[in-house]
Amino acid sequence: MKNVKLHLLVLGLVIISEFIGVISIPLGVGTIVLLPMLFAMILGVFITPKFLNIAKEKEMDDASSLIGLTLMLLMAKYGTNIGPTLPKILASSPALILQEFGNIGTVLFGVPLAVLLGLKREAIGGAHSISREGNVALIGERFGLDSPEGEGVLGVYIVGTVFGTIFVGIMASLLAAYTPLHPYSLAMASGVGSASMMTAGVASLVAMFPEMEEMITAFGATSNMLSGLDGIYMSIWLAIPFSEWLYKRAYRFKYGEFPEPPVKKEIKEEK
Amino acid sequence: MNFRDSFIVLLITAAISLVGNFVGYQISIIEAIPGMLILVAIAIGGIALAKYMPGKIPSVAYIVTLSTIITVPGFPGAATISALVGKVNFLALATPILGYAGIYTGKNLDSLKKTGWKIIILALFVIFGTYIGSAIIADVVLRIIGQI
Numbered sequence: 278m279k280n281v282k283l284h285l286l287v288l289g290l291v292i293i294s295e296f297i298g299v300i301s302i303p304l305g306v307g308t309i310v311l312l313p314m315l316f317a318m319i320l321g322v323f324i325t326p327k328f329l330n331i332a333k334e335k336e337m338d339d340a341s342s343l344i345g346l347t348l349m350l351l352m353a354k355y356g357t358n359i360g361p362t363l364p365k366i367l368a369s370s371p372a373l374i375l376q377e378f379g380n381i382g383t384v385l386f387g388v389p390l391a392v393l394l395g396l397k398r399e400a401i402g403g404a405h406s407i408s409r410e411g412n413v414a415l416i417g418e419r420f421g422l423d424s425p426e427g428e429g430v431l432g433v434y435i436v437g438t439v440f441g442t443i444f445v446g447i448m449a450s451l452l453a454a455y456t457p458l459h460p461y462s463l464a465m466a467s468g469v470g471s472a473s474m475m476t477a478g479v480a481s482l483v484a485m486f487p488e489m490e491e492m493i494t495a496f497g498a499t500s501n502m503l504s505g506l507d508g509i510y511m512s513i514w515l516a517i518p519f520s521e522w523l524y525k526r527a528y529r530f531k532y533g534e535f536p537e538p539p540v541k542k543e544i545k546e547e548k
Numbered sequence: 549m550n551f552r553d554s555f556i557v558l559l560i561t562a563a564i565s566l567v568g569n570f571v572g573y574q575i576s577i578i579e580a581i582p583g584m585l586i587l588v589a590i591a592i593g594g595i596a597l598a599k600y601m602p603g604k605i606p607s608v609a610y611i612v613t614l615s616t617i618i619t620v621p622g623f624p625g626a627a628t629i630s631a632l633v634g635k636v637n638f639l640a641l642a643t644p645i646l647g648y649a650g651i652y653t654g655k656n657l658d659s660l661k662k663t664g665w666k667i668i669i670l671a672l673f674v675i676f677g678t679y680i681g682s683a684i685i686a687d688v689v690l691r692i693i694g695q696i
Contacts (some may be wrong), residue, residue, distance in 0.1 A: 279556075283651070288564050290647040295572030312639060313572055314646040321650015325657070332651045340652040344555055347648055349559045349591035351641040352608050356590070356615025357633045363620050365695070372689035382681020387674040394666045403670050407678055433665035433674055435659045440668075442646065444675055458683050459696045466683035469675070472608075473649060476642045478679075483639070483640070494638060500682075502612060 280339040286324060286332055287513040290317045299484050307454020310484040313444055313476065330347070355498035362495040369461070369496070376465050377503055380511050383407060384520050392527040396429070398539060400527075403429030405520040408437055409471050411509050419517075420539075437471070446477035453485055458487045464505050468500025470508045475501040556596055562642055569640035583632040586643050587641075590615045 292376025294316040303308045324331040330488035332340075359366060366373070387404025396403070402420065406412040413422070420426035449463055460482050483490045520530045528536040549557075562584045566577045594611030601610075619626050619633075690696045 283648075284560050284564070286651065287644055288567060288649040291564050291568040291622070291643050291652070292571055294643055295568045298572055299639075312642075314639065314642045317643045318646040318650040318653070319611060320655075321647050322653050323650075325651060325654025327654060327657050332654065333667070336651055337655045340648045341655065342549070343557060344645065344648050346549070346557045347596065347645045348576045349558060349611055350561055350565065350584075350587045350608070351638065351645060352611045353587040353594070353615045354592040354633065354638050354641050356612040357587075357619045357630060358638075359612065360619025360623075360626065361617040361621060361630055363616065367612055369690060369693070369695045371693055372686045372695065375689050376682040376686035379680075379682025379685045380678050382677035382679070383674045384677070385681070386677030389668060390673050391666075391670050394669065396666055396670065399667070400670075403667060404674055405676055408671070429667065429670075433671040435656055435663055436668050436671035437675065438656055439660050440666060440672070441675060442649070444672060445679065448676060448679060452680075452683065458687050459690060461696055462683045462687035462690060464677045465686040466681075469678055469682075473645065474675075476645075480639055490638075498612065502609070505608075534637065 280336060282407075283332070283339050283343075286336065287321075289301050290320050290324075291333045292412075293320060300497075301484070307451070308485065309344045309447060310409055310481050312446060312477070312480050313483060314480060315446055318442060320358070321333070351476065352472070352498075355494055359498060362491055365492065366495055366499055372462075373465060373496070373500055373503060376462075376500065377511065378509075379466065380406065380504075380516060381519065384516055384523060388520050388523040388529045391429075392524065392531050397536070398425035398524075399429030399432070400524055401429065401517070401520045402426035402431075403433040405516040406508070406512050407469055407471070407546045408433035409508070410434075411470075412512055415512055416510060425498045437474075441471065442477045445474040446481045449478040450481040450485060453482055460489055460493055461496055464496040465500040467497045468502070468504050470501060470504035472501060551595070551599070555592060558591055562588050564644045565636070565641050568643050569635075569637055572640055572643070573637040575635055575637065580635040583635045586629060586633055587615075587636065590618075 294313040300311040388400050391400035391404050402416045416430040467475045475497050479494050482493045569575050570577050594607045597610040598607035619630050
């Protein structure tokens with residue numbers, strides 16, 4: 278944490294990114310917003326050894342240990358937006374709780390697509406959730422991370438880490454521009470269980486609807502906390518069984534027969 | 549990481565955010581300092597609670613709870629705290645985090661190369677799936693209960 282070079286690099290990234298500011302690209306009837314935070318992330322990747330090599334191995338290692346801590350101030354800020362809006366949040370709690378089941382959307386879209394692409398048991402690991410840290414641990418425990426399921430969950434984890442923030446930011450702004458979904462609903466949906474993805478989502482929404490900033494950030498942060506609380510249980514009780522079920526159906530649809538029963542899992546279940 | 553180091557990192561992040569808050573949103577650094585110090589104090593309070601309270605509840609949960617409580621209408625000084633923290637733009641707080649995250653992401657590029665294109669497509673659909681699923685449910689329920 279006493280890596281002065283790292284902090285100065287980040288200061289430089291922040292100054293450049295904030296100087297560029299929010300860029301709005303009009304596209305048909307809607308607008309896509311690109312935020313300073315996205316520039317900071319992309320520029321950050323560009324100064325690492327694979328590209329400009331300004332930040333070295335040491336900076337990358339130190340940065341990884343600091344991300345959790347640097348998030349704390351933002352989390353405190355989210356709380357100060359939840360407080361004043363608490364009555365409205367409580368009034369909306371049925372929506373907040375029920376939208377948590379939207380996680381099933383990952384399975385509905387993911388499993389058939391994975392099978393269609395020719396993936397086998399990787400589909401269970403990769404499509405049962407958005408594969409954040411907790412899910413990686415869960416799949417590791419159940420199937421082992423060197424199994425096809427483990428390969429799936431780790432792959433999606435890496436892709437989510439690299440592209441997730443940018444993807445959620447752009448997706449939120451596109452859905453807000455082109456669908457009748459209310460910004461509050463999109464704000465709740467942004468709380469997928471990853472603080473940086475949620476921030477990218479709500480930030481895009483706030484840039485488009487600045488007058489709703491307090492409610493949008495409060496809904497996003499509350500939903501994200503709920504996902505953090507229920508995410509693993511959703512996976513164990515709902516998403517993994519449903520993935521297994523849908524995988525068999527999708528597999529038979531594509532190959533004309535049911536898949537071989539998974540060997541590893543049965544051994545574990547006998548224990 | 550010990551307590552003192554955490555405090556230093558929080559102050560560094562706060563300082564970087566103050567600069568970003570000025571460059572991006574033209575809020576003078578002096579004007580935003582009180583609000584930023586409140587955020588640092590909440591964060592430290594949350595970290596301390598997580599450390600000394602039983603139950604292994606993560607500090608993030610304490611931090612959000614603390615800052616929610618002190619800004620609920622009716623809490624002494626809630627309006628003042630909200631006004632001071634209001635000087636700190638939340639986008640300005642997010643930019644440094646993504647700066648650190650970007651540098652860290654450089655580490656993952658090799659593993660990304662090893663990940664097949666099929667998994668990359670799958671990952672994007674998986675994120676899209678949970679997002680659209682939650683958004684549709686939220687929208688329907690919010691309309692039914694008349695909140696939007």
